[in-house]
Structure formats: structure tokens, C-alpha cells
Amino acid sequence: MNPFDYARATDIDGAVTAVAARPGAAFLAGGTNLVDHLKLGVASPEALIDIRRLPLDEVTELPDGGVRVGATVTNSELAAHPLIRERFPALSQALLSGASGQLRNLATTGGNLLQRTRCVYFQDVTTPCSKREPGSGCSALDGYTRYHAILGASEHCVAVHPSDMAVAMLAYDAVVVTTGRNGERRIPLAEFHRLPGDEPSRDTVLEHGELITAVELPARWSADIGAGQERLRSTYRKVRDRASYAFALVSVAAVVELAAEDSGAADAAPRIADCRIVLGGVAHRPWRAERAEDVLRGAPAAEDAFRRAAEAELAAARPLRDNAFKIPMARSTLVAVLRELTAGPHDQEPAR
Amino acid sequence: MKIPITLEVDGEPRELSVDTRTTVLDALRERLGVTSPKKGCDHGQCGACTVLLDGSRVNSCLLLAVAADGCAITTAAGLGAGAALHPMQQAFIEHDGFQCGYCTPGQICSAVGMLAEAAAGHPSHVTASASAFESDGEDGEDGEDGExxxxxxxxxxxxxxxxxxxxxxxxxxxxxxxxxAHAAGADRSAVPHPHSRPAEEGAS
Incomplete structure (x- = not known):
């Protein structure tokens, strides 16, 4: 591990100034990913500015009923918080499906968004990787690709984003709040993570020295706000190689708002008024499934529409040597999630 | 770069000067002679290094010592009261909860931290799947107030x-x-409650 300077930030502006002024400086929060990268040689900053003890550790209700999550709120605190469990349950589920109890106690909200891919070639400094070392090439293209992308990849990088939390947050239209040299910025999470393109070394749109201070969850998708909240449902489902403590092969976060019932057709399936569908484990960023959403919006909440939605989204999928299984897995998982979310309160549990 | 820090280790303040690269695990084992937490993978994957940081279980191999300055660290060796074993340690002996023993201090610290999390009503992946979108938070078993x-x-x-x-x-x-079961029983005070932060902090 290369030597580095360490300083504990006492305020946000000081932290931003300290990192922005020094190209080799980086923020440190929980450290569960960064300290590992220091050991692996994936990262070798000259200086770490520790923001862990800045007063960014609160979960607060916004005036409109949304929720603001401070950047240093830990994954375990966030998953257990009543406001999250009641209003944004898929976020709690996503957090609890990630990492281990020990890691969730250290890992922070901001750090979770900034964690880097677990692509084995990225983490192995003896192999070429354009994300780690721009221009060196992608070892995964001819390598082991079971865990890699099926959507949105490029010839320069086929890695996937590892976060569960970000997948659920994107389904709730979260907004990332940052402070940089030019002041505060609000970045929709949908625009926060990048696709690799020809610059896979950049995971996000953040500039050097720009600090995440909070993530806001708007009231629009809160399960607790507005009339007919029983029609707004959300969940997170993760498929992985082990039952616990493993990254997603495929995951789905979905928010579905059912239309108010027609009094005339008691037996007909309710219609889907609006929805957000996000896939995890399939792309360089949490993958907003807008094609699927387009099929579902206004459609009856029935098997046929679920299948057409999944097919529409996955038509663009391009599998690599070892991950073609992810296409039917994503399709089945999405259909299963939609079936679960649109089942009536007294419906029989489907046999599958 | 060396920085002077203080760690409270198993109830005792310890002052030392550490290279910024030193993890809490290495500071404990190599500098302070506290060898109860073990180095397994050194990458946060195995849990052998688990300690309680201000009452919360963490992987000490992923925590820089400089970042833990001023914190209280409890290792498995510090759980009991004097010669008396902690109920979790006693239970591991009674149930033969080990073979080689290398992972045991981490298992025990993790289990003690885990019981505190459960007592504070923290859900888990398997609890969450049961409550899903229709949870009303009032069904006792996994409500935010209930254990x-x-x-x-x-x-x-x-x-x-x-x-x-x-x-x-x-x-x-x-x-x-x-x-x-012991912790949930009448003699609750026998098990320390290491979770220092209230579960429902923050304005809500």
C-alpha cells in the first residue's frame, strides 16, 4: 500500500476544498470498498479526507413528504429506519440484501453509490483493465464473464455496477445532492452513474472534489402519501449464487401504481397507471427499464403485459460468453416481481 | 505519515502512534498485542476480524486505525466480566460451536452485535421478505418497535x-x-447491550 496523508474534515466546505485542491486526494467515509482498494493497489490516493464524522448522518422528512438521507447514514441505519420501511420499503429490502451485517454497519449512503465494480479483472492489478488504467484494454472480453453486463456495455468495459441500494433508489426517482467547488448541485440519480462508452474509468458524473451530502427520495413514490396509497406498491428482488452475502446476478426494483378500480368490471385485472422498473446486475449502472415501463403504463396488470414488458426491455440485451443465462433470468424475475406487486389482497399466491 | 491516536480497547484507553495505512486489526494485533480478533481474508469477506466499534459489529480489517481515533473497541476477549464468560461465549462452549477456533472470536463478536441489532428491531433480508410492501409495521414480530x-x-x-x-x-x-433465548429471558441484564446508538435516531 502506498503511503498517504490523512486528515479528518470538520466541515463540508473544508472537505471539498481539501480534496479539490489536490488531484491525488480522495474522500474517505465507511471505507469498506476504498480501504480494500488501497490494499489491492486498485486505488493509491496521496491523501484521504475523512468525512465520516461530518454531521450528515440524519434521515429527515421533507416538507412535501419525501425523505432526505444524509450521506454518512450507514446502510444498516437506513434499512432499519421507520421512514424508509414504511414509505420506501424496496430500499430497505435492497439494503438488507447487500453485503453482511458488519459491512452494512460501516458502509454509508454516499459510499454505496460510489462503490466500484467487483469485476475480477478490475480488482486484479496484474491484468489489463481500462476502468482501472485507461487505454489498457478489457480483460473480461475474452475472459470469465458470468457476472458481467448484458445491457449498455462497450468494447472498452463490460463491468456491472454492484449496488443493490442504488437500484431501489433509482426506482423511487432519487436525487443526489452534492457540494463542489461551485456550490451545491442536485443530480437525478438516473443521470448520476455513467455507461462505460469509451471512458470506463469514470463511473459517475461527479467532478473531482465534489462531495455527496445527501440523497433525496421524492414524495411521488412514497407509500405513505396521497389518496389510494394501497394502489402504490414497491419491492426489490435479488437473484444470486448464494442465499446471502453475494452480489446480484440479476435484481429488479419495481414501483407500481394501479389505476383506481372500474366499478363496471369487477373481474377484470386492474390497470397499471404508472410504474418504475430498474434492473440491477446487468449493466454499468442501475438500468432503468423504460421500454418495459412504456409497455406497462396503461396496460392491464396481467401475465401477457408482464411478458411483453420484459421482452421489450431485453430485446437489446447482448450476452457475453458466460452470461446468456442473465437474459431469461432477468425476464423471469421481472415477471415474478410484477405478478407479486399486482396481486390483489386476497389473490391466491401463484404456484410458481 | 504517522498520527497519534487513542483507542479504548476492551475498556482500557490505549495511546499509540500509527502509520496512516494501519488498520484497526493490525493496530490491535501487531501494536497492542490484542490477538483475539483474527486475520483471515483481510478483505472484509470472512468476518474473522469482527470487533464491536462503539457497540456496533464491524470488520476491523477494513477500518483504518486513524479513522477510529477516540472510539471504543470491544474484542471477544473483552466481552466477559473478569474471569466470567459472556453468555455467548458460554453458549459456544456448551454447543461446541467451533472446530479449529480461528473464526470463533469474530463469530462471537458478530453474534453479540447481531443480538443487539435484533433487540433494536432491525429487520433482515428474511424479515423483509415477509413484510414486503404490505407491512403495516404493527404486527409485532418485525415492527420497528418490536424485537x-x-x-x-x-x-x-x-x-x-x-x-x-x-x-x-x-x-x-x-x-x-x-x-x-438467554438474552430474551428474564435475566436480560446479563447480556450487555452494546448498540450505543438508538435505532430510531434522526428527526422523523
Whole structure:
């Protein structure tokens, strides 16, 4: 591990100034990913500015009923918080499906968004990787690709984003709040993570020295706000190689708002008024499934529409040597999630 | 770069000067002679290095010592009161919850931290799947105010960050189950409540 300077930030502006002024400086929060990268040689900053003890550790209700999550709120605190469990349950589920109890106690909200891919070639400094070392090439293209992308990849990088939390947050239209040299910025999470393109070394749109201070969850998708909240449902489902403590092969976060019932057709399936569908484990960023959403919006909440939605989204999928299984897995998982979310309160549990 | 820090280790303040690259695990083992936490993978994957940081279980191999300056660290060796074993330690002995013993201090610290999390009403992946979108938070078993019922499934899920290469999981699970029942029993005060932060902090 290369030597580095360490300083504990006492305020946000000081932290931003300290990192922005020094190209080799980086923020440190929980450290569960960064300290590992220091050991692996994936990262070798000259200086770490520790923001862990800045007063960014609160979960607060916004005036409109949304929720603001401070950047240093830990994954375990966030998953257990009543406001999250009641209003944004898929976020709690996503957090609890990630990492281990020990890691969730250290890992922070901001750090979770900034964690880097677990692509084995990225983490192995003896192999070429354009994300780690721009221009060196992608070892995964001819390598082991079971865990890699099926959507949105490029010839320069086929890695996937590892976060569960970000997948659920994107389904709730979260907004990332940052402070940089030019002041505060609000970045929709949908625009926060990048696709690799020809610059896979950049995971996000953040500039050097720009600090995440909070993530806001708007009231629009809160399960607790507005009339007919029983029609707004959300969940997170993760498929992985082990039952616990493993990254997603495929995951789905979905928010579905059912239309108010027609009094005339008691037996007909309710219609889907609006929805957000996000896939995890399939792309360089949490993958907003807008094609699927387009099929579902206004459609009856029935098997046929679920299948057409999944097919529409996955038509663009391009599998690599070892991950073609992810296409039917994503399709089945999405259909299963939609079936679960649109089942009536007294419906029989489907046999599958 | 060296920085002077203070760590409260098993109740005792310890002052030392550390290279910024030193982890809490290495500071404990190599500098302070506290060898109860073990180095397994050194990458946060095995849980052998688990300690309680201000009451909360963490991987000490991923925590820089400079970042833990001023914090209280409890290792498995510091859980008991003097010569008296902590109920979790006693349960591991009674259920033979180990073979080689290398993962055991981490398992025990993790289990103690886990019981505190459950007592504070923290849900888990398996609790969450039961409550899903229709949870009303009032059904006692997993409501935010209530304690979690630590079924075998709950214990397995919550302890998944601790690997046992000998595969003593069946007995580890039984030991934790006994300690959980002990903690839930009348003699609650026998088990320290290491979770220093209230579960529902923050304005809400």
C-alpha cells in the first residue's frame, strides 16, 4: 500500500476544498470498498479526507413528504429506519440484501453509490483493465464473464455496477445532492452513474472534489402519501449464487401504481397507471427499464403485459460468453416481481 | 505519515502512534498485542476480524486505525466480566460451536452485535421478505418497535458475514440460539447491550 496523508474534515466546505485542491486526494467515509482498494493497489490516493464524522448522518422528512438521507447514514441505519420501511420499503429490502451485517454497519449512503465494480479483472492489478488504467484494454472480453453486463456495455468495459441500494433508489426517482467547488448541485440519480462508452474509468458524473451530502427520495413514490396509497406498491428482488452475502446476478426494483378500480368490471385485472422498473446486475449502472415501463403504463396488470414488458426491455440485451443465462433470468424475475406487486389482497399466491 | 491516536480497547484507553495505512486489526494485533480478533481474508469477506466499534459489529480489517481515533473497541476477549464468560461465549462452549477456533472470536463478536441489532428491531433480508410492501409495521414480530424473533433462518441470514472453514455452522447456530433465548429471558441484564446508538435516531 502506498503511503498517504490523512486528515479528518470538520466541515463540508473544508472537505471539498481539501480534496479539490489536490488531484491525488480522495474522500474517505465507511471505507469498506476504498480501504480494500488501497490494499489491492486498485486505488493509491496521496491523501484521504475523512468525512465520516461530518454531521450528515440524519434521515429527515421533507416538507412535501419525501425523505432526505444524509450521506454518512450507514446502510444498516437506513434499512432499519421507520421512514424508509414504511414509505420506501424496496430500499430497505435492497439494503438488507447487500453485503453482511458488519459491512452494512460501516458502509454509508454516499459510499454505496460510489462503490466500484467487483469485476475480477478490475480488482486484479496484474491484468489489463481500462476502468482501472485507461487505454489498457478489457480483460473480461475474452475472459470469465458470468457476472458481467448484458445491457449498455462497450468494447472498452463490460463491468456491472454492484449496488443493490442504488437500484431501489433509482426506482423511487432519487436525487443526489452534492457540494463542489461551485456550490451545491442536485443530480437525478438516473443521470448520476455513467455507461462505460469509451471512458470506463469514470463511473459517475461527479467532478473531482465534489462531495455527496445527501440523497433525496421524492414524495411521488412514497407509500405513505396521497389518496389510494394501497394502489402504490414497491419491492426489490435479488437473484444470486448464494442465499446471502453475494452480489446480484440479476435484481429488479419495481414501483407500481394501479389505476383506481372500474366499478363496471369487477373481474377484470386492474390497470397499471404508472410504474418504475430498474434492473440491477446487468449493466454499468442501475438500468432503468423504460421500454418495459412504456409497455406497462396503461396496460392491464396481467401475465401477457408482464411478458411483453420484459421482452421489450431485453430485446437489446447482448450476452457475453458466460452470461446468456442473465437474459431469461432477468425476464423471469421481472415477471415474478410484477405478478407479486399486482396481486390483489386476497389473490391466491401463484404456484410458481 | 504517522498520527497519534487513542483507542479504548476492551475498556482500557490505549495511546499509540500509527502509520496512516494501519488498520484497526493490525493496530490491535501487531501494536497492542490484542490477538483475539483474527486475520483471515483481510478483505472484509470472512468476518474473522469482527470487533464491536462503539457497540456496533464491524470488520476491523477494513477500518483504518486513524479513522477510529477516540472510539471504543470491544474484542471477544473483552466481552466477559473478569474471569466470567459472556453468555455467548458460554453458549459456544456448551454447543461446541467451533472446530479449529480461528473464526470463533469474530463469530462471537458478530453474534453479540447481531443480538443487539435484533433487540433494536432491525429487520433482515428474511424479515423483509415477509413484510414486503404490505407491512403495516404493527404486527409485532418485525415492527420497528418490536424485537425480531430470532428464528434459525434469521440467525443464518444475520450471521452470513462470518465464514467458518471447518463448517461448524450447525453448532454455531445452536449456540447463538441459546444465547438469544438467554438474552430474551428474564435475566436480560446479563447480556450487555452494546448498540450505543438508538435505532430510531434522526428527526422523523
Amino acid at each position: 425480531v424473533l430470532l428464528t434459525d433462518d434469521e440467525i443464518r441470514e444475520r450471521m452470513s458475514g462470518n465464514i467458518c472453514r471447518c463448517g461448524a455452522y450447525v453448532n454455531i447456530r445452536a449456540a447463538i440460539s441459546q444465547a438469544a
